Amino acid sequence: MSTPHASTASTASTTSTTVPPSPPLRFGVNYTPRRGWFHSWHDFDPAHAREDLAQIAALGLDHVRVFHLWPLLQPNRTLIRTTAVDQLVHLVDLAAEAGLDVLVDGVQGHLSSFDFYPEWTRSWHHRNVFTDPEAIEAQTDLLRALGRALDGRPNLIGLQLGNELNNLVEHNPVTAGEVDHYLDTLLAAAREGLGGDHLVTHSAFDAAWYGDDHPFTPEASARKGDLTTVHPWVFSGDCARRYGPRSPQVLHLAEYGVELAKAYARDPARAVWVQETGAPEPHIPAADAPEFARATLLNAAGCAGLWGVTWWCSHDVDRSLADYPELEYTLGLFDSTGRAKPIADALAATVAELRAKPRSTPPRSTALVLECTPATRSVSGPGGGFFEAWMRLRTEGIRPAVVLAERAEDTAYLTARGVADVLRMS
Template sequence: MVDTFAAHKRTQDPSSRGPRSVRGPEEDAISTPPPVPELRFGVNYTPRRGWFHAWHDVDPDHVREDLAQIAGLGLDHIRVFHLWPLLQPNRTLVRSAAVAQLVQLVDQAAEFGLDVLVDGIQGHLSSFDFYPEWTRSWHHRNVFTDPDAVAAQATLLRALGRALTGRPNLIGLQLGNKLNNLVEHNPVTVSEVDHYLDRLLAAAREGLGDGVGLVTHSAYDAAWYGDDHPFTPEASARKGDLTTVHPWVFSGDCARRYGPRSPQVRHLAEYGTELAKAYAVDPARPVWVQETGAPEPHVPAADAPDFARATLLNAADCTQLWGVTWWCSHDVDRALADFPELEYTLGLFDSAGRPKPIAHALAETVAQLRGRRTVTARQTALVLDCTPATRAVSGPGGAFFEAWTSLRAEGARPAIVLAERAADAHWLAARGIKELIRP
């Protein structure tokens, strides 16, 4: 095993840099590998009319229209979000009518050949927090630590799982959308987060039944980059049936710091996937790029199509990638007030239902990757040595992040290995890693 930094530095033709996925010369002698499992490509579904407020009065015809547009891009799945206050307005009441709305949407998606992941507790969506009244004001309960609040969430997830079991197009049940967004108003420790996730993942699995679909959870980037954030990389990479990552270009001001066309931006989803693999105990654990998008002005509209192509192609160069789910299907209508500006422009379709240039670019790239993807293991890995208090080194602006993206821009394909794993020959061999670089 080679363990060096300087020996790996080499000169590359400038034409090899950019959004393409580039293979290093160490692979020249490797024969063409066999096809790998088919990637999944989908979109996070944001109803065109009324945004998620549409759950107050669902119109099945409007839903079908949205789903037809999504399926028309050649995508194979959606991720959907009901609102927690509508599903569980009282701690001991799960509304059967609201659950039925969710089941109906899953069945409608099947009409268009779309599979569905259901997020249970929303929770947080596009800068708005949705809490049932029994968690607020006079009845305030910490949603992560109050025993009654946690028990109620477990009850909701069991109910959703039971209602969804048997749907052949169900991918699985996720605890909720980026629940770590709620920590500001619900202080919690690392051990309390671990207990919370274990309890709710078990409830979701109990509801679905053994062997039925995936049971997952998600967190925004602070879990990976935030010093001492109570949701940890270990929790993301070791709890649930696979690891989800949400690599956003505004995290750490990445796009503004490096530029929207930079390698740091165009390889960000790939980097997030490799970082997640480093924290996994199981070398074969899948990683799902569950949210990524092109928010203006971080990624100008003119750059969005190329950004989408590069993001998909570069992420597809990772072993263990489950798939990529774009955020989001439809722009937020500007008739709705008080959203951050970027939320109005994130859709593949505008608020009138017209496909945008990024939609065409995404569809073309998905078609390019369908059934024709090959990927080899990354034989070289960069060693990440950090503590919970120095996790920011692995985020945009951090020394480790910049070392990895520098190597990638030069044409290398670096994996990532935690320092604690650097001497684990069995684990390294399972990932195909033969060379370690210590930045």
Template sequence: MNYTPRRGWFHSWHDFDPAHAREDLAQIAGLGLDHIRVFHLWPLLQPNRTLIRGAAVDQLVQLVDLAAEAGLDVLVDGVQGHLSSFDFYPEWTRSWHHRNVFTDPEAIEAQAELLRVLGRALADRPNLIGLQLGNELNNLVEHNPVTVAEVDHYLDTLLAAARDGLSTAPPGRLVTHSAYDAAWYGDDHPFTPEASARKGDLTTVHPWVFSGDCARRYGPLSPQVLHLAEYGVELAKAYAEDVTRPVWAQETGAPEPHIPAADAPEFARATVLNASECAGLWGVTWWCSHDVDRSLADYPELEYTLGLFDSSGRPKPIAAALADTVAEVRAKPRPAQPRDLALVLDCTPATRSVSGPGGAYFEAWMWLRSQGVRPTVVLASHTDDADYLSARGITDLVRNP
């Protein structure tokens, strides 16, 4: 579960209340879920380029400890950054002090130091999954122009800093980064599929049904929507150099009106079951725990209804559906056999939108899936590599007509 505090949304970090957090976490654990992803706010953690507030770091550590009490593991996102249509920048990056957060050397080093500090503070927590650079950092390119090479340098620098911060942690702690769907589907977007699939300890995907207007284009319970998370996992595998690299479906949810409330339980069940058929799936993390209270202004409409619990803390029908589905998967894991048939993806950075909703490749893959075929994805550059195909268990190739 991606944890969104019920009272005050992420503004609750201004006056963090452990009792409120404990109540929220108990509700999440009560659904049978086993982990959360949490987000502090960058301006509160690092209000000056050379000041990281110890009190704010302590709040984050306390939340991780509260999650442990509830039986939940935790992934911590470091630089927020972007959350639910709002961007949170410290003032030292803005207006008279504007710095490009991706390219300014001092801004990069400040973010690196924040990740080192967070890693050191959390390294000994037994329920820590790991440290992620931040939530969908590629949303910030709108105001911070950057090239592919500069993104690669930025990610490499911050990933190294996070690893340094976690250097004393027990083995197995993850260091990751995340991007929204433009990294996979956006023509010439500076965050690339290769960066997502090759940097960090695993690949994260955020297959949202509003990307490319998917749900409105095909219908809320269409094969294209119900298999979207599964497709995102298989697409991510194609760009990885390590054929055993895990993929984490880290954000998926049922935003109204794209997914009407009446369809949300079926959507949730199908999304999790279909994704669980992917070999190498690390996990699924639903967005999100609690609705945004309508007393808070100026959110896009869909943000107010994404929770499994409403803003009063009452579970919605989708919560029961997800809990039942999780229990089903745990009781009888679905087979995740290698997929021996692959649809060949032949695109360039300038044409990668063919693999997104509405694109010719996307529609061809979904047509195969609707016919009962379980295809994976292979890049055209790998089709003559017999060792690579064998390692992935691919025996048949289909070229997109």
């Protein structure tokens, strides 16, 4: 097994011992409607949404991430349904009433193991959603329309292209270069619809970080959009089963995801958002979920440049709905009757604890160098040598940063990140 060792080729010095206060963190939840899951958009009920949002706000959270369904918003390539857009805007306004800010995801796309495509992309009309020029144009039209409709809402955080669009690559083959063109085109369209004060982002399932030759790359996640979003899931790479639900590898997974993302960013100050993390059974048994939530938040909060954490998800999927993977039925802070689960209480208490004291995040003066190619990216995922070396350092009390090999001798860059000691794998 590889062992980190000190590098003699590249070090940086830090002279200041004063750590300035860090910006307050944002804490929220991904909103999954309690009644009918996202199928509730077929017969949107504002009273039900108001009740769900009030429960979320009562936990002391400050924002939600919300999702409409692409087939309902754009059932024809040249038709965007005004009624569906108005429903989405209404939900954003209901969140404002509850005191919650909102990030809107545009193209859904993928949600909880189901993929939603408009019929004009399927069967004998099949179009590759990532490469077909007319399919791309339709998605840009939708994002512009959503941006125009939402712009000016004071509680709007921003507009995201869609949820984990890289989950769609199995049925839409695409190259890394084509992904870059797709993301650049859609991000520009989303920005065109929104004012300058809102975030424009994109998200990817963590195969983008760990998957060998996956066409959605770490560079795309860390360099495109206004900040980097990460979705560090304990089932990726069978992490929780491989190491155990109470293991350091699980409890520090979100922290690791933030530090890995920072390594790929060109801008050392680029913010990272832990946009999805959760406690799915049986990977995290219900008895362990409260401590998992507490440790995840506390460990991630020690990362400089963290924007916030958004839990997945608000409400369990009701078991009257069929054909979900077992873990999808147990991810909520509230059960399908609306009762708060012990994990909700733990999350709320930890959020209150973190907000009660000024936040200070000293720089990580020790960095571990990541050497990999697109074909060996899995070294940085659970089970990989780099992942295990980083976790070993963390359990020894070191707070390691991550630095890419090509930046390991860039003194100005290391200094900007506060790195004094560089360790390499042997």
